[in-house]
Amino acid sequence: xxxxxxxxxxxxxxxxxxxxxxxxxxxxxxxxxxxxxxxxxxxxxxxxxxxxxxxxxxxxxxxxxxxxxxxxxxxxxxxxxxxxxxxxxxxxxxxxxxxxxxxxxxxxxxxxxxxxxxxxxxxxxxxxxxxxxxxxxxxxxxxxxxxxxxxxxxxxxxxxxxxxxxxxxxxxxxxxxxxxxxxxxxxxxxxxxxxxxxxxxxxxxxxxxxxxxxxxxxxxxxxxxxxxxxxxxxxxxxxxxxxxxxxxxxxxxxxxxxxxxxxxxxxxxxxxxxxxxxxxxxxxxxxxxxxxxxxxxxxxxxxxxxxxxxxxxxxxxxxxxxxxxxxxxxxxxxxxxxxxxxxxxxxxxxxxxxxxxxxx
Numbered sequence: 001x002x003x004x005x006x007x008x009x010x011x012x013x014x015x016x017x018x019x020x021x022x023x024x025x026x027x028x029x030x031x032x033x034x035x036x037x038x039x040x041x042x043x044x045x046x047x048x049x050x051x052x053x054x055x056x057x058x059x060x061x062x063x064x065x066x067x068x069x070x071x072x073x074x075x076x077x078x079x080x081x082x083x084x085x086x087x088x089x090x091x092x093x094x095x096x097x098x099x100x101x102x103x104x105x106x107x108x109x110x111x112x113x114x115x116x117x118x119x120x121x122x123x124x125x126x127x128x129x130x131x132x133x134x135x136x137x138x139x140x141x142x143x144x145x146x147x148x149x150x151x152x153x154x155x156x157x158x159x160x161x162x163x164x165x166x167x168x169x170x171x172x173x174x175x176x177x178x179x180x181x182x183x184x185x186x187x188x189x190x191x192x193x194x195x196x197x198x199x200x201x202x203x204x205x206x207x208x209x210x211x212x213x214x215x216x217x218x219x220x221x222x223x224x225x226x227x228x229x230x231x232x233x234x235x236x237x238x239x240x241x242x243x244x245x246x247x248x249x250x251x252x253x254x255x256x257x258x259x260x261x262x263x264x265x266x267x268x269x270x271x272x273x274x275x276x277x278x279x280x281x282x283x284x285x286x287x288x289x290x291x292x293x294x295x296x297x298x299x300x301x302x303x304x305x306x307x308x309x310x311x312x313x314x315x316x317x318x319x320x321x322x323x324x325x326x327x328x329x330x331x332x333x334x335x336x337x338x339x340x341x342x343x344x345x346x347x348x349x350x351x352x353x354x355x356x357x358x359x360x
Contacts, residue, residue, distance in 0.1 A: 073340025077347030084134030
């Protein structure tokens with residue numbers, strides 16, 4: 001039985017001559033008759049408008065370490081209240097959150113919370129920031145923006161964990177409300193985006209250029225390396241050179257390990273040596289902060305001063321093991337600034353994970 005589409009009216013759409021409406025949030029440009037939903041599933045047409053059907057509803061809330069997003073240079077050691085909704089505007093065959101990103105919303109959205117409720121919960125739980133994560137926040141941007149604004153009223157920062165697959169006008173509106181982001185740069189060829197993610201690379205690169213050159217949003221990059229698909233020396237060399245040339249050497253890059261999941265079960269898990277190889281290529285091409293993830297690698301997870309080699313932040317998984325930064329983010333040995341957002345001594349949240357229920 002088809003359920004009627006109800007929800008919050010959005011702004012990024014326009015009517016078409018044939019009576020349909022086109023959603024303009026992302027490059028997919030879904031053209032919808034009344035009663036139809038876009039590929040993301042959570043934006044649908046009703047009454048000649050596009051509605052967001054997940055406003056105020058979440059797949060769950062959890063307090064995580066900020067390093068899990070992953071953000072290594074944004075308020076290290078602090079807890080972050082994380083939540084997502086349902087749906088996604090890409091169709092990655094390897095999605096490791098597929099139970100959320102590809103779910104039908106009424107199967108997933110158990111928690112309800114107004115923006116002000118989330119902000120007060122973050123304050124009560126001692127979180128310095130709130131993350132829109134688990135699925136891509138660009139598809140629930142109206143809800144994310146309202147939550148970010150409510151958080152800012154209480155001095156709490158907002159973090160987007162996103163694939164950056166978004167058009168120019170909504171991109172500008174969305175990131176105007178964000179303090180930090182981790183952008184999932186899934187690969188560095190159009191073929192990979194087309195064949196494995198059902199998307200395009202170029203709009204993601206546009207998002208990265210925009211973040212670097214037109215905003216003050218702190219952002220880091222994550223690439224999940226899949227054996228035989230996006231992990232060649234040639235592709236990693238091209239990607240890391242592009243990052244340094246277009247974004248500069250200070251944007252941190254995280255290379256993380258794939259495990260077989262969702263529709264990509266025929267590939268082996270990523271060897272730790274692949275992540276180390278990617279990190280070496282990045283560093284040799286001028287990336288100052290390159291990390292390995294989803295593996296136990298304290299050396300690959302720690303931050304070093306690019307000038308003198310001092311360990312600035314030691315990390316064992318999500319636990320900080322060393323801290324040699326001044327309160328404003330300079331190396332205590334040589335005085336060189338470490339790129340990032342630092343505010344006093346590090347937090348002490350560690351690797352804890354605390355699921356929470358908020359209610360309406």
